Amino acid sequence: MLREKKKALWKIIIVVLIFVNCAMVLLKDDNAFVLYERLLSTSSSRGDMVAWARAAVNSCNIEPLPNITVFFKYLNQTEYPCKNLTKFGGAIFPKFVDGDKWACLDSPVAPPPSNCLVYSFGINFEWSFDDAMASYGCEVYSFDPTMDMKEHKRSPNITFLKLGIGNSARNFSRGKVDTLGGIIKKLGHVGRRIDYLKLDIEGMEVETLEEVFKNQPELLTNVTHLGVEIHPGKYNGANTTQPTNIFNRLWKTFQYLGCLEFQLLYWAYNPYPSYSMWKGIKQSCCYEIVWVRPPPR
Numbered sequence: 001m002l003r004e005k006k007k008a009l010w011k012i013i014i015v016v017l018i019f020v021n022c023a024m025v026l027l028k029d030d031n032a033f034v035l036y037e038r039l040l041s042t043s044s045s046r047g048d049m050v051a052w053a054r055a056a057v058n059s060c061n062i063e064p065l066p067n068i069t070v071f072f073k074y075l076n077q078t079e080y081p082c083k084n085l086t087k088f089g090g091a092i093f094p095k096f097v098d099g100d101k102w103a104c105l106d107s108p109v110a111p112p113p114s115n116c117l118v119y120s121f122g123i124n125f126e127w128s129f130d131d132a133m134a135s136y137g138c139e140v141y142s143f144d145p146t147m148d149m150k151e152h153k154r155s156p157n158i159t160f161l162k163l164g165i166g167n168s169a170r171n172f173s174r175g176k177v178d179t180l181g182g183i184i185k186k187l188g189h190v191g192r193r194i195d196y197l198k199l200d201i202e203g204m205e206v207e208t209l210e211e212v213f214k215n216q217p218e219l220l221t222n223v224t225h226l227g228v229e230i231h232p233g234k235y236n237g238a239n240t241t242q243p244t245n246i247f248n249r250l251w252k253t254f255q256y257l258g259c260l261e262f263q264l265l266y267w268a269y270n271p272y273p274s275y276s277m278w279k280g281i282k283q284s285c286c287y288e289i290v291w292v293r294p295p296p297r
């Protein structure tokens with residue numbers, strides 16, 4: 001009798017053990033399933049951004065620039081109202097100020113201090129913006145293929161690379177350039193938010209952005225500040241509807257940025273305050289323009 005009871009007890013214990021084991025396997029599977037689902041959803045949300053960005057570019061209704069007035073009217077407006085527009089850097093030269101860049105420190109576009117990434121293209125020994133972003137707490141990559149200087153760490157948060165940005169990967173007489181996508185990959189930053197993408201690249205800004213729109217517009221969906229110095233030169237009465245006209249190409253760029261949900265934050269004559277008049281329109285060789293793109297939550 002006692003032996004029978006013991007047998008029954010063992011049976012119960014074994015059944016309970018099997019049950020617990022099964023439950024554990026199931027739970028583990030459940031975790032694996034959740035993990036799998038999470039992996040799927042991140043990759044599909046990335047896939048979604050790729051599809052979204054490409055559709056945004058493809059369906060962007062690009063109009064030629066009817067005249068120069070329209071160009072300056074666009075610049076002379078605020079699309080993104082910012083309460084805390086803050087200047088980073090800026091050096092005073094005898095006759096003008098240069099190198100200052102503006103950022104919006106309002107949520108959700110503010111670079112999160114201690115967790116922000118800055119790409120600064122075009123230094124020419126003027127480090128004030130890079131230094132300011134580094135002391136704000138960002139990880140800064142400073143690029144300039146034309147500076148006669150070895151790659152080095154300027155300070156704990158600043159890495160200097162002898163590399164430039166362009167519309168293809170190539171070597172040229174003064175250094176090498178790569179595309180935005182190539183550089184992000186090379187630095188291991190795929191899928192990271194770029195809090196400030198600064199382009200001060202002496203006229204190559206248009207072809208560089210055209211390459212990104214054409215090949216990898218999704219990269220821009222993780223850029224929150226895009227600060228570009230444009231170098232169209234002074235307008236001289238040329239036909240702005242011509243596809244090769246530099247103001248028209250810039251206008252096209254502005255429209256693509258709009259389709260990718262960038263909003264104009266700031267603009268200024270550069271170098272400040274050097275400008276001249278053309279038929280009542282104040283102009284310079286170059287302009288400083290900053291757009292912001294509120295990141296997806």
Ligand SMILES: *[C@@H]1O[C@H](CO)[C@@H](O)[C@H](O)[C@H]1NC(C)=O
Pocket residue numbers: 066067069070
């Ligand atoms: C420029 O083009 C706009 C839009 O087509 C038009 O409304 C405006 O009158 C034009 N301005 C000049 C000065 O031609």
Ligand SMILES: *[C@@H]1O[C@H](CO)[C@@H](O)[C@H](O)[C@H]1NC(C)=O
Pocket residue numbers: 072073076282
């Ligand atoms: C810019 O806009 C202001 C009004 O917001 C206007 O007074 C000024 O004339 C405009 N300047 C240009 C260059 O369009």
Ligand SMILES: *[C@@H]1O[C@H](CO)[C@@H](O)[C@H](O)[C@H]1NC(C)=O
Pocket residue numbers: 083084086105
């Ligand atoms: C703007 O942001 C900076 C940095 O967070 C802060 O120090 C400053 O007080 C802010 N200014 C305003 C007007 O909110």
Ligand SMILES: *[C@@H]1O[C@H](CO)[C@@H](O)[C@H](O)[C@H]1NC(C)=O
Pocket residue numbers: 113114115134135136137138139155156157
């Ligand atoms: C570098 O960034 C960190 C935050 O990421 C910040 O705490 C530190 O002060 C910065 N260092 C320098 C030298 O600016």
Ligand SMILES: *[C@@H]1O[C@H](CO)[C@@H](O)[C@H](O)[C@H]1NC(C)=O
Pocket residue numbers: 169170171176
């Ligand atoms: C550029 O030159 C380097 C050698 O200096 C070579 O390794 C690299 O493949 C070249 N890159 C391109 C895109 O031609």
Ligand SMILES: *[C@@H]1O[C@H](CO)[C@@H](O)[C@H](O)[C@H]1NC(C)=O
Pocket residue numbers: 042046049050190191192193218219221222
């Ligand atoms: C944008 O950044 C997020 C978060 O860092 C990342 O999950 C996503 O893959 C990135 N998207 C692209 C297109 O790189």
Ligand SMILES: *[C@@H]1O[C@H](CO)[C@@H](O)[C@H](O)[C@H]1NC(C)=O
Pocket residue numbers: 239240241242243
């Ligand atoms: C400007 O160029 C366009 C073609 O892009 C042409 O159709 C138009 O006639 C030109 N306008 C003038 C005033 O030459």
